Amino acid sequence: MAYNIGNRKQVFVDWQLIEPGYGVRWGGERPTSWEMPHGLRLAVQPPRIDPQPLVQPDRPWESFINVYCTLFEDEGRYRLYYECHYLGEGDEPSDLRAMLAYAESTDGVNWVKPRVGTVSFQGSTDNNLVYALDVSLGRGAHGATVFKDPSAPPEQRYKLVHMGAVGGTGYVYGAVSPDGLRWTALKQPLISNYFSDTQTVVGFDPQKGRYVGYFRGWRGMEEANWWGRRSIAYAESERFESWPRPRILVTPDVHDNPDTDIYTNSYTPWPGTEGAHLLFPAFYQRALDVTEVHLMTSRDGLRWERPSRQPVIPAGGPGSGWEGGVYAGCGLVSIRPGEWSLPIGPKKHSHNQGLFAEGRSVPDRGYLCLATWREDGFIALEAPTEGQCTTAPLTFSGRELHLNLWTRFGGEVKVELADEACQTIPGHSFEDCDPISGDYLDHTVSWRGNTDLSAWVGKPLRLRLYLRRARLYAMQFV
The missing domain is CATH 2.115.10.20 (Glycosyl hydrolase domain; family 43)
Structure with a gap:
């Protein structure tokens, strides 16, 4: 099961697209956490x-x-x-x-x-x-x-x-x-x-x-x-x-x-x-x-x-x-x-x-x-210091992922791709992602210079979002 978001812009009206995770995961030899969001909040922005x-x-x-x-x-x-x-x-x-x-x-x-x-x-x-x-x-x-x-x-x-x-x-x-x-x-x-x-x-x-x-x-x-x-x-x-x-x-x-x-x-x-x-x-x-x-x-x-x-x-x-x-x-x-x-x-x-x-x-x-x-700046997914989350499984259309974001000096945003089972997709890890710092209404995410995501069109995909001293206002596959 996955949300079909097509190429529609996604804004943060609530937590619906964010995986809630578990503090104690199901099964395993010892209790561990699984895909727990942390360090993030939905922050209303004044005009x-x-x-x-x-x-x-x-x-x-x-x-x-x-x-x-x-x-x-x-x-x-x-x-x-x-x-x-x-x-x-x-x-x-x-x-x-x-x-x-x-x-x-x-x-x-x-x-x-x-x-x-x-x-x-x-x-x-x-x-x-x-x-x-x-x-x-x-x-x-x-x-x-x-x-x-x-x-x-x-x-x-x-x-x-x-x-x-x-x-x-x-x-x-x-x-x-x-x-x-x-x-x-x-x-x-x-x-x-x-x-x-x-x-x-x-x-x-x-x-x-x-x-x-x-x-x-x-x-x-x-x-x-x-x-x-x-x-x-x-x-x-x-x-x-x-x-x-x-x-x-x-x-x-x-x-x-x-x-x-x-x-x-x-x-x-x-x-x-x-x-x-x-x-x-x-x-x-x-x-x-x-x-x-x-x-x-x-x-x-x-x-x-x-x-x-x-x-x-x-x-x-x-x-x-x-x-x-x-x-x-x-x-x-x-x-x-x-x-x-x-x-x-x-x-x-x-x-x-x-x-x-x-x-x-x-x-x-x-x-x-x-x-x-x-634009889209009424509410943001915000990490005042450092935070990370994973989306629910998504299917999309388009070739690139575009973000509307802002970071403080020294802050950054990175995106990791994972399959439906949360296994990181090779070549699209946080380590591969080119960090984004600054103020952008429309920035294309890249992994070692590569922006093309067409191979995953129509397939369930998760996004892991890493924010440090940053706000993410919207995201869209284009």
């Missing part, structure tokens, strides 16, 4: 924060910009959809008056808010609003997420979802568009009597051939008649226009403090590979009234791991402008080669601070910026 705003409030309809946003690349341009709010004199903030605005860029650095001309704000369509007010049938656009649907006819190529409420009853609404600018609201809700008051993330999964959605769940509402704690819920549908009631998928667990909510989900497939998924949920600590972004990983989008209990993007310190917390939006894009960026929304105000006039005495008008990782 570089690019504080330059993508957008900030500078239009009359942008009294403040909320943290919910969607960013993706589309036919040579970057498209950013973001939630904004207008507050007239004496107005109190209301989620149900949210508006969806639009900006675009050719380089991901310089952003333009174009005149879209579809939504009437105070009698004029000279604005960058795309979904609000009359266009959204008065339902607002709170928590909206936009996605491009490859399965839809051209007139419905772009879709969005958002929350709304009528008479205190929550709904999830949808809209369709041929170009992402001119939207038609669907008259009937996607889900009735459901309160997903967060950024709901929906997309079309080509492998499943259906739509998948990540919603807010309220644990108490599922089990008793009270709200309880905010969680992540999930549903699938063959039709965008109609969804079953989402079911709780991810909740705070027994290792979290009892005041913990999972406020958003920020779901995205791991770019460039199959069988890897990411969440960047904002965890809300009610006692502190602060949110921080964590990282969760999955192979199927259903069973999720949280490899670190610490936030991957923490709140800032006093005076930072981030002291109220931070949220992740939706979408990973490559703006610079070898990097992936995620939109984030820092907050000066804590979650409930804006409910009080004295809390709003120092304004927090909001803005969006980027958190950036190296």
Whole structure:
């Protein structure tokens, strides 16, 4: 039995591909260990924060910009959809008056808010609003997420979802568009009597051939008649226009403090590979009234791991402008080669601070910026000092093994090939492997200068990985 990984990139969302070994092996004349992994950990990697705003409030309809946003690349341009709010004199903030605005860029650095001309704000369509007010049938656009649907006819190529409420009853609404600018609201809700008051993330999964959605769940509402704690819920549908009631998928667990909510989900497939998924949920600590972004990983989008209990993007310190917390939006894009960026929304105000006039005495008008990782750099197989492991049996296609890795000064990575029974393949031992040191997004492994592995295509093979002061982010047969 072997995992058939073909030529798909393998990333370290969990330990599944690593042989667990035995501290005391089966049989033998004396107790010995067998293929025990040691000196290694799965280490979540923090991003570089690019504080330059993508957008900030500078239009009359942008009294403040909320943290919910969607960013993706589309036919040579970057498209950013973001939630904004207008507050007239004496107005109190209301989620149900949210508006969806639009900006675009050719380089991901310089952003333009174009005149879209579809939504009437105070009698004029000279604005960058795309979904609000009359266009959204008065339902607002709170928590909206936009996605491009490859399965839809051209007139419905772009879709969005958002929350709304009528008479205190929550709904999830949808809209369709041929170009992402001119939207038609669907008259009937996607889900009735459901309160997903967060950024709901929906997309079309080509492998499943259906739509998948990540919603807010309220644990108490599922089990008793009270709200309880905010969680992540999930549903699938063959039709965008109609969804079953989402079911709780991810909740705070027994290792979290009892005041913990999972406020958003920020779901995205791991770019460039199959069988890897990411969440960047904002965890809300009610006692502190602060949110921080964590990282969760999955192979199927259903069973999720949280490899670190610490936030991957923490709140800032006093005076930072981030002291109220931070949220992740939706979408990973490559703006610079070898990097992936995620939109984030820092907050000066804590979650409930804006409910009080004295809390709003120092304004927090909001803005969006980027958190950036190296390609595949969200989590790494890491040896702080020295470590080694063996993979499960694998079958592959391709001629070479490529690695994405980084080593400290004096560190190295080496690979040994073994058969299914863990017998080292002659000419491909650690002693034969040419050591790899440095920083590489795509490095070809060689053994005394030889990179050709075509003789083992389709045959069960194990990789022994040796790391010294190193991180391995991804591996792929090419």
